[in-house]
Amino acid sequence: MMIKLTKVSLVLFCLAIWFCSLTAQENKADFYIAPNGNDLNPGTIEQPFATFERAQIAVQETLKSAKHKDIIVLVRGGVYNLEKPLIFKPEDSGTENISVIYSAYPDEKPILSGGRQLTGWLKQKNNLWTTNLPEVKSGQWWFRQLFVDGQRLARGRYPNKGLLTIKSVSDDVKKITFEERISLKNPDSQTSEVVVIQNWSISRALILSSDENSINTKTAPGWVGHQWTTAQSGKQAFLEHALEFVDQPGEWYLERNSGTLYYQAEIDENPNDREFIAPVLEQLLRVEGTLKNPVRNLCFRGLEFGYASWQLPEIGYSGIQACFYGTKYEKEPTFAVPLAIQLTYSAQCGFESCKIAHVDASGLGLGAGCKNNKIVGCEFYDIGANGIMVGWRAKEERPPHRWFRDDWENPQDAPVENEISNCLVHKCGAQNWGAVGIFDAFSKRTRIAHNLVTDLPYSGISIGFRWDTDPTSQIGCVVEFNHIHNVMKNLADGGGIYTLGFQPGTILRGNLIHNVHRSSFAHGGAHNNGVFLDQGSKGFLLEDNVIYNTSEEPIRFNQCEESWHVWINNSFGIKPDEAEFPTDTAKKAGLQHP
Numbered sequence: 256m257m258i259k260l261t262k263v264s265l266v267l268f269c270l271a272i273w274f275c276s277l278t279a280q281e282n283k284a285d286f287y288i289a290p291n292g293n294d295l296n297p298g299t300i301e302q303p304f305a306t307f308e309r310a311q312i313a314v315q316e317t318l319k320s321a322k323h324k325d326i327i328v329l330v331r332g333g334v335y336n337l338e339k340p341l342i343f344k345p346e347d348s349g350t351e352n353i354s355v356i357y358s359a360y361p362d363e364k365p366i367l368s369g370g371r372q373l374t375g376w377l378k379q380k381n382n383l384w385t386t387n388l389p390e391v392k393s394g395q396w397w398f399r400q401l402f403v404d405g406q407r408l409a410r411g412r413y414p415n416k417g418l419l420t421i422k423s424v425s426d427d428v429k430k431i432t433f434e435e436r437i438s439l440k441n442p443d444s445q446t447s448e449v450v451v452i453q454n455w456s457i458s459r460a461l462i463l464s465s466d467e468n469s470i471n472t473k474t475a476p477g478w479v480g481h482q483w484t485t486a487q488s489g490k491q492a493f494l495e496h497a498l499e500f501v502d503q504p505g506e507w508y509l510e511r512n513s514g515t516l517y518y519q520a521e522i523d524e525n526p527n528d529r530e531f532i533a534p535v536l537e538q539l540l541r542v543e544g545t546l547k548n549p550v551r552n553l554c555f556r557g558l559e560f561g562y563a564s565w566q567l568p569e570i571g572y573s574g575i576q577a578c579f580y581g582t583k584y585e586k587e588p589t590f591a592v593p594l595a596i597q598l599t600y601s602a603q604c605g606f607e608s609c610k611i612a613h614v615d616a617s618g619l620g621l622g623a624g625c626k627n628n629k630i631v632g633c634e635f636y637d638i639g640a641n642g643i644m645v646g647w648r649a650k651e652e653r654p655p656h657r658w659f660r661d662d663w664e665n666p667q668d669a670p671v672e673n674e675i676s677n678c679l680v681h682k683c684g685a686q687n688w689g690a691v692g693i694f695d696a697f698s699k700r701t702r703i704a705h706n707l708v709t710d711l712p713y714s715g716i717s718i719g720f721r722w723d724t725d726p727t728s729q730i731g732c733v734v735e736f737n738h739i740h741n742v743m744k745n746l747a748d749g750g751g752i753y754t755l756g757f758q759p760g761t762i763l764r765g766n767l768i769h770n771v772h773r774s775s776f777a778h779g780g781a782h783n784n785g786v787f788l789d790q791g792s793k794g795f796l797l798e799d800n801v802i803y804n805t806s807e808e809p810i811r812f813n814q815c816e817e818s819w820h821v822w823i824n825n826s827f828g829i830k831p832d833e834a835e836f837p838t839d840t841a842k843k844a845g846l847q848h849p
Contacts, residue, residue, distance in 0.1 A: 285326050286313050287360075290333035303331065307357070307367075311347050314355055318346075325354045330558065332363030336371070340538040345545070348604075349552030359557030369536030369595075370402070370562030370613070373516065376526040383501070384518045384526050392514030398533040398564055399496075400615050400639070400686070401507050401516075403526075407613065407637055407685055408518075411500030411508045413438055418452070418491035422468075428475035428486055432468060439465045439494055444473070445511050448567070451476045451492045454483040455713060455748040456574030456689035459567060462494065470494070474571035480584030483748075484575060534564035534615060537593055544600030546624055546667060551602040558609050563595035565615035565639055565686070574689040577717055578617060578640040592616040592640045592687065600624035608632045615686060620644035621698075623668040634679040639686035643678070646670045646698040646729075669728035670698035681710040688712040688745045691753070696720035700731040700760075707738045712745035714753040714787075715768075721756035722790040731760035740770040743783040743806070747774060750787035750811070751802070759794040766800045767831070773806030782807035785827070790814040798823040803830050 284300070288310050292303035304310050310328050317326055326349070349355045359365050376384045390396035401408045420434045431449065439447070442462040449470055451458040458476035465471070476492075477485030486492070494500065498508045504521040518526055539560050544550035568590070570582050581589035595611060596619040598604065605628060611618045617640040621628055625645075635642040646669070675693060684690030692708040693716045695701045701718075708715040716739065718732050739751040751768035754761075768785040785802030788795075792815040802809040802825070809827035 283327060284329040285317060286310050286328045287331065288328060288335075288365075289331035290335060292331075300329075307335070307341050310357075311343070315346050318350070318353070318355075321350075321353055323352055325349075325356060327356045327358060329358055329360045330365040331360045332365055334366045334368055336368050337536055337539060340369075340536060341367070341540045343540070343542045343550060343553055345548045345550055347553065348544070348550040351551075354552040354554055356554045356556060357558065358555075364559060365557075366559040366561060367539060368532070368562045369539045369564065370532040370534045373401075373531040373533055374527065376518070378525075382504075382520045382522060382524070384520050386516050386518075386526075388509075388514045388516055390514070391509065391511060391516075396535065397511065397566065398509065398535070399567065400534060400564070400613075401509075401518075402532045402562070402613050403505075403529050405530075405613070408505050408507055409503075410496045411498065411502070411506045413494045413497070413500045415503055418493055421451070421486060421488055421490045421492060423488055424486050428477055428479055429472050431470050431472065431476070431486055431492070433492070434468075436468050437465060437470070437494065438499065439470070439497055440499060442470070442497055443511065446509070447497045448495045449476055449492055450495055451486045451490060452688070452746070453477065453485070453490065453574065455576060455746050456484055457572075457687060457746075458484070458486065458574060459572040459687075461567070461571065472571075474573075475582070476571065476573060478573045478575050478581050478584050480586070481575075484573065484584075532562055532613075534562045534613070536562075537564050537566070537616070538595055538597060539563050540596045542598040542601045542604060544602075544624065546600060546665065549600040549602045549624060549626075550598075550604060553601070553604045554607065555605070555609055556607045560596060560609065560611045561613040563614045563616065565592060572687065574687060576689060577694050577714075577720070578687050578690050591644075594618065594620040594644065596620070598622060598625050598628065601628055602626045603628065605629040605631065606633055610634045610636075612637045615639040617641040617690075618643055618683070621670050621673050622646070623670070625670040625673055627672050629674045629676070630678060631674070632677045635692075636679070636682045637685055638683040638690070640684065640690045641694050642680040642683040642690070642692045643675055643694065645673055645675070645693075645695040645701050666728065670701065672700045672702075673698065674702045674704070675706060676702065676704045678706045680706060680708045684712040684745075691715065691717040691749075692739075692742075693717070695732055697728045698732070699728060701733070703732070703734045703737065705736050709739070709741045710744070711742045712774075713743060714749035715739035715742045715751045717749075717753045717755075718761065719755035719758050719792065724757040724791045724793050726757055726759075729756060729758045729761075732758060733762045733764070734766065735762065735764040737766045739766060739768045741772070742770075743772045743774065745774050747783055748787075750784040750805075752786045753789065754787070754792045754795070755789050756791045757793045761794060762796045762798070763800060764796070764798045768800065768802045768809075769804045769830075771805040782811055784811040785809040787811045788813070788815050788820070793819040795820040796823070797821070797825055799825065801826045801829075801831060803828055
């Protein structure tokens with residue numbers, strides 16, 4: 256039997272049966288929420304609440320007298336436009352014996368949106384349409400992404416096809432001269448950007464001025480001092496977000512001073528007949544406990560989350576790796592892009608059969624103090640940066656090579672025994688190409704299993720984030736029975752699975768990895784591989800993995816050695832239909848290759 260990972264696996268099927276049996280009987284819910292509800296209602300099915308905040312208050316009151324019964328809130332289908340992020344704290348959580356569950360009503364689709372629908376389009380000449388947004392003009396709102404009927408639209412770009420090639424850069428990396436003439440007469444110094452393609456990341460900077468073949472930028476487009484992440488001769492780039500670039504159907508431009516949004520329509524297309532949504536909120540949901548009082552036994556099931564914003568930072572965006580960014584190599588602080596859904600100090604919490612989409616930065620993350628949480632059967636797609644993250648330091652004040660030298664300031668902050676399983680992770684890195692599908696670093700015993708990870712500009716799954724063999728909190732990660740393919744589409748120096756650092760007890764088992772590309776965008780001689788064991792990678796067991804159709808070697812070692820790992824029954828370079836998997840261990844995935 257061959258491994259086959261599809262969008263709907265056997266486990267998802269079992270989850271669906273269990274989910275329906277749990278919620279099929281209406282009288283099992285304690286409270287109900289509906290878009291047409293009212294927070295003055297009692298929260299019954301006949302008279303539901305209108306908001307999650309009101310349901311939280313009701314749950315808190317119920318918890319005071321509850322003993323052993325789980326508390327279930329059923330959420331009716333429809334769109335819930337969030338005015339601010341939902342925040343769940345210890346008082347909103349369950350107990351050792353009681354779970355608090357926010358679940359979709361059976362066969363209905365509740366959508367929690369951080370966006371706003373745009374209407375009032377007026378036709379101009381040449382199929383160009385406009386609508387006015389007073390909040391943008393007054394400085395109260397700004398967005399960098401726009402969606403129509405659930406599809407991400409492209410900001411006006413030059414060139415429309417192909418890329419510009421950098422001829423030279425100034426010493427401060429703020430003037431870039433291209434080999435080609437550029438068409439940019441009127442850059443908006445507040446919003447027009449240059450995007451420079453580095454080897455395994457990209458950089459974004461605002462354009463202050465331009466002439467026939469060069470631009471001057473507000474910040475240096477690159478992590479200056481590291482050649483592979485800094486703009487330099489021979490690298491490629493494109494320009495983005497100027498009105499003169501809006502010349503292809505689907506392109507758009509937002510003018511800050513007037514608040515006018517421009518959209519280039521197809522012939523005979525009327526934007527008023529379509530659903531345009533622009534994001535407003537940066538975050539949609541936060542679960543925030545404390546070290547001594549974590550949020551526990553809180554579960555979200557069958558909910559959809561969408562439309563979260565991300566603004567270009569004041570220092571620009573100079574990608575380092577996996578959507579961390581900074582300014583100067585080994586000299587300045589480094590940062591991580593925000594998460595639409597963020598958990599800290601949470602225990603036994605979960606997201607099951609949820610969907611996260613149309614996010615400008617990263618999707619969902621488990622941070623400090625997260626223990627025994629589960630992300631199961633969820634779908635992550637159309638994500639601007641990383642899909643899922645376990646373990647990160649959002650603001651690191653020490654030099655970049657010492658990001659995590661001392662691990663977490665409190666050892667108890669390291670995420671422990673969290674699980675990501677049976678998820679579909681695809682189309683991440685929509686804005687920042689250096690993104691990965693699933694990221695795990697400085698955590699203990701994370702399990703990443705039975706996921707389908709595909710259609711990514713960079714690596715599929717990335718574990719570890721230290722470039723030497725010094726011990727850290729990163730131990731015992733298990734990456735097993737994942738199907739990873741169609742990755743490394745835009746960048747280089749990565750793989751289906753990418754690793755860094757000393758990680759004793761880590762297991763890579765039964766993974767199926769194929770179609771790892773070599774992009775023409777890549778600068779230099781970097782390779783893309785099935786599994787890339789990068790600097791310091793040490794202490795792994797690699798067992799029953801099947802890797803084929805990679806642009807370079809199935810396995811790559813960089814500043815680490817084959818002898819630092821244990822190898823059992825792996826199959827490299829052979830398609831699954833030519834030979835069965837080596838042992839029954841790989842067959843435990845229970846699925847067949849498509």
